[in-house]
Amino acid sequence: MYPNGVRALDNVSLEIEKGSFVFLIGSSGMGKSSILRLMYRERTPTDGEVHVDGMRVDTMKRSKIPYLRRNVGVVFQDFKLLADKTVWENVAFALRVTGARSKDVMRQVPRCLELVGLSHKSRMFPHELAGGEQQRTAIARALVNNPKILLCDEPTGNLDPATTSEIMELLLRINLKGTTIVVATHNQGVVDRMRRRVVRIENGRIVSDEERGYYFLGLGQSSVLSG
Amino acid sequence: MQITAIATVAVTIFMLGSFLYARETLSKLSSGMLSRIEISVFLSDRVDDKQGRAMSEVIGADPRVSAVTYIPKAEGLRQLQDRLRGQIDTSLLTSNPLPNAIRVRVKDPDAVPAVAQSIQKMRDVANVEYDQATVAKVLRLTETIAKLGLIMIVVLIFAAAVIISNTIRLTVFARRREIAIMQLVGATNLYIRAPFMAEGFIAGTLGALVAVIVLAILHAELLPRVMVTLSFIPFSTAHVDEVRLMFELLAAGAVVGVIGAWVSVSRYLRV
Numbered sequence: 001m002y003p004n005g006v007r008a009l010d011n012v013s014l015e016i017e018k019g020s021f022v023f024l025i026g027s028s029g030m031g032k033s034s035i036l037r038l039m040y041r042e043r044t045p046t047d048g049e050v051h052v053d054g055m056r057v058d059t060m061k062r063s064k065i066p067y068l069r070r071n072v073g074v075v076f077q078d079f080k081l082l083a084d085k086t087v088w089e090n091v092a093f094a095l096r097v098t099g100a101r102s103k104d105v106m107r108q109v110p111r112c113l114e115l116v117g118l119s120h121k122s123r124m125f126p127h128e129l130a131g132g133e134q135q136r137t138a139i140a141r142a143l144v145n146n147p148k149i150l151l152c153d154e155p156t157g158n159l160d161p162a163t164t165s166e167i168m169e170l171l172l173r174i175n176l177k178g179t180t181i182v183v184a185t186h187n188q189g190v191v192d193r194m195r196r197r198v199v200r201i202e203n204g205r206i207v208s209d210e211e212r213g214y215y216f217l218g219l220g221q222s223s224v225l226s227g
Numbered sequence: 228m229q230i231t232a233i234a235t236v237a238v239t240i241f242m243l244g245s246f247l248y249a250r251e252t253l254s255k256l257s258s259g260m261l262s263r264i265e266i267s268v269f270l271s272d273r274v275d276d277k278q279g280r281a282m283s284e285v286i287g288a289d290p291r292v293s294a295v296t297y298i299p300k301a302e303g304l305r306q307l308q309d310r311l312r313g314q315i316d317t318s319l320l321t322s323n324p325l326p327n328a329i330r331v332r333v334k335d336p337d338a339v340p341a342v343a344q345s346i347q348k349m350r351d352v353a354n355v356e357y358d359q360a361t362v363a364k365v366l367r368l369t370e371t372i373a374k375l376g377l378i379m380i381v382v383l384i385f386a387a388a389v390i391i392s393n394t395i396r397l398t399v400f401a402r403r404r405e406i407a408i409m410q411l412v413g414a415t416n417l418y419i420r421a422p423f424m425a426e427g428f429i430a431g432t433l434g435a436l437v438a439v440i441v442l443a444i445l446h447a448e449l450l451p452r453v454m455v456t457l458s459f460i461p462f463s464t465a466h467v468d469e470v471r472l473m474f475e476l477l478a479a480g481a482v483v484g485v486i487g488a489w490v491s492v493s494r495y496l497r498v
Contacts, residue, residue, distance in 0.1 A: 040411075062416075063415070063416075066410075066413040066414060066415045066416075067413065068413075069410070069411060069412065069413035070412070070413035074411060080404075080407075080408055080411065081408075082404075082405055082408060093408075093412065094412035094413070097409060097412055097413060097414035097415075097418055098413060098414075099418075141412065145412075145413070
């Protein structure tokens with residue numbers, strides 16, 4: 001329940017296994033973002049418990065939250081990059097705030113940039129990059145601390161279909177390396193193409209939870225949906 | 228923006244400094260006046276010189292007492308004659324009406340009433356007198372200044388802190404996106420606060436420094452003139468520790484700056 005009285009999530013119970021890839025779908029305002037926010041402690045539940053990586057998150061002391069955030073990478077629809085820093089600096093930033101040594105920074109940042117395919121643009125500023133490249137920077141930043149989980153809140157919302165595919169491909173690659181990935185989206189094409197676990201949220205409640213789901217319920221193999 | 232903060236802090240600290248300086252001067256002056264107040268102890272007629280001197284020593288042994296003078300009646304009469312010369316022809320006196328006396332000076336002016344009381348309890352003490360009216364007045368004045376002073380100090384420091392807090396808040400607001408991102412990637416609150424607190428520290432200290440410089444200049448220029456104008460006030464006894472005051476003001480500025488910054492950043496560090 002949000003402070004303004006809106007009941008965002010109602011009696012939700014969700015378990016996500018390590019290393020899995022999960023889609024949270026549903027129209028806007030249905031509660032997908034709220035679930036993610038609970039996971040990185042942007043909000044606390046009015047009722048119930050949140051556990052992430054074996055740790056109890058909702059009652060965690062405020063002083064421990066930064067450490068949670070270093071283990072849970074978050075990617076947003078609007079990228080949330082620092083405009084006055086280069087790609088390299090943006091990614092390095094997430095490492096520096098943890099007090100990492102220069103040595104580690106010099107090692108990790110290029111690795112992450114390479115993973116997302118932006119090594120050649122490390123000196124550019126966000127406004128010089130295309131949307132997809134900015135999002136890849138954001139993903140690199142989210143990964144630089146080697147988090148176990150990557151949360152994505154509408155990561156392709158601002159991107160065109162081609163770029164969207166690229167980003168989803170990237171996320172898949174990251175998932176194959178062992179990172180748990182949770183993507184909240186209302187992009188049906190993406191969901192249908194990837195056929196992963198799909199959890200549908202409607203009006204704050206979980207309506208369906210399918211292992212290899214489609215965006216819409218009850219669709220068979222013969223879907224002709226495109227996106 | 229920074230200049231405004233520094234200027235306003237400078238003004239506040241200037242007021243604080245002037246006030247503290249005035250208060251300390253007044254306080255030292257009143258102490259000075261009080262310490263020259265003498266307690267006059269009049270001994271009973273039974274007491275002869277030897278006993279009188281013995282009593283002086285006893286009184287002198289009291290740790291609160293700074294000076295004791297035994298005044299035998301002959302000496303007392305002589306001093307009286309000196310003082311009243313021309314007004315009364317004391318050669319008309321056939322006998323010395325004055326008792327033997329002891330004059331007592333006390334270290335801490337606040338103790339005058341208490342010391343007088345304890346002397347009164349001694350044997351063979353006929354009368355103990357001191358300028359009660361003045362002592363009471365001065366003590367009351369000091370008390371009022373002390374109380375008023377505390378209120379003023381609190382108010383001024385609070386005002387300075389609020390001003391700095393507001394100025395820093397503008398910077399914090401301008402950088403709220405970065406702060407949010409910092410929190411997102413797992414920066415601790417202290418890490419986020421640090422640069423702002425440094426900013427507050429600098430603004431506060433600089434403001435205090437400006438105030439101190441202005442105060443120093445005024446001090447050097449005005450004080451000699453004031454002393455000449457009010458020459459009946461013994462300023463020489465009211466030496467205020469200027470160096471210490473200066474450091475106190477600078478420290479006040481710094482503390483105010485840091486606290487002001489802490490408060491303004493805190494508002495943006497919700498979780």
